[in-house]
Amino acid sequence: MQTKRTILYATCFAILLMGGCSKKTGSNNAEINEKKAVMATVKEVVEMEYTPVLNFTGTAEANKEVNLGSAIPGRVERINFPKGSFVSKGAVIAEMSDEMLIQAQIELEAIRKDFERISRLKEKGSVSVMDYDHIKAKFEASQTKVEMLKKNTSIIAPFGGVLVDIMVNEGENYSFVPSVSPDLKVKSGIATLMQLNPLKVKIEINEKELNAIRKGQTVEVIFDAYPGESVSGKIAHISPILSPLTRTSTVEVVIPNNGSKLKPGMFCRASIEMPVAKGIFVPINAIHRQQGTGEDFVYVVNTDNTVTRTQVTRGESQNELIRIPELDKSAVVVIDGKNKLEDGAKIEIVK
Secondary structure, three states, X not given: OHHHHHHXXXXXXXXXXXXXXHHHHHHHHHHHHXXXXXXXXXXXOEEXXXXXXXXXXXXXXXXXXXXXXXXXXXXXXXXXXXXXXXXXXOOEEEEEXXXXXXXXHHHXXXXXXXXXXXXXXXXXXXXXXXXXXXXXXXXXXXXXXHHHHHHHHEEEOOOOEEEEEEOOOOOOEEOOOOEEOOOOXXXXXXXXXXXXXXXXXXXXXXXXXXXXXXXXXXXXXXXXXXXXXXXXXXXXXXOOOOOOOOOEEEEEEXXXXXXXXXXXXXXXXXXXXXXXXXXXXXXHHHOEEOOOOOOEEEEEEOOOOEEEEEEEOOOOEEOOEEEOOOOOOOOEXXXXXXXXXXXXXXXXXXX
């Protein structure tokens, strides 16, 4: 009997001891959960107006470029301008050998006399219409030949520009054999003429952004060679077709180049302002960048004071605020304390 009583006391003691331990464990868990709450300051997002800007990269090119040559091979007798000089429209850049022109002029003069004689006889009715038509056609063909040779013995500038290259020097024979330029373009001719004021900048615009682009639109261009100096240009041409590889359209922007400060081949960045729109902005220190990656995140606060880690993309910045297109206007984000957070963590808001 004594043994049974002892066992009963021991059992009751054990039950009491377990209950006490359970209460203590529950208390410890509550303390641990309380410790998990991270002290953080938060901020409501701001909806405000902004000016969207489309940014592109491009390369400067001559507004006009032409390789001048002759339709007939021959010897270059004279180059009238040195390389790098400005040439006015209509100026004779180079003169070719004129032996064939002189021969054609002599032939034309002989045929002219025959034509004048036949014309007088036709008026008297002493020559058939067939003979008259034959000599007339021969005379007109000779005139065309002389005019063609005149054009090809004088290389004339079709527009005002800079003589950037001379491929055939004085005394050398010109032929149609093409050559490869330093920029890997196949060209042939005697001289290369470029119009360098204005310049042309080509940019590639994605098909999704084409509906916001129009001819005559203002474009701000900044060259890496002159950082901080912006040049205003206008969209002059929008390609009517898209590249099947990149799904982009080539857009040409014409910019002034007074003093020839800018050079073809220079790298540049172009920006186009869009109409004013509304967007969601957050303080820039709300953005957390994951180490070792280029991914940006913000921690959005839920109604139960937990946070959701949301990947975002940066938009336009304005007064220490940055636009985040992934957020809605009711969102609240963590400002300070984000480095200690993880997705789903609980926070204690510090006011």
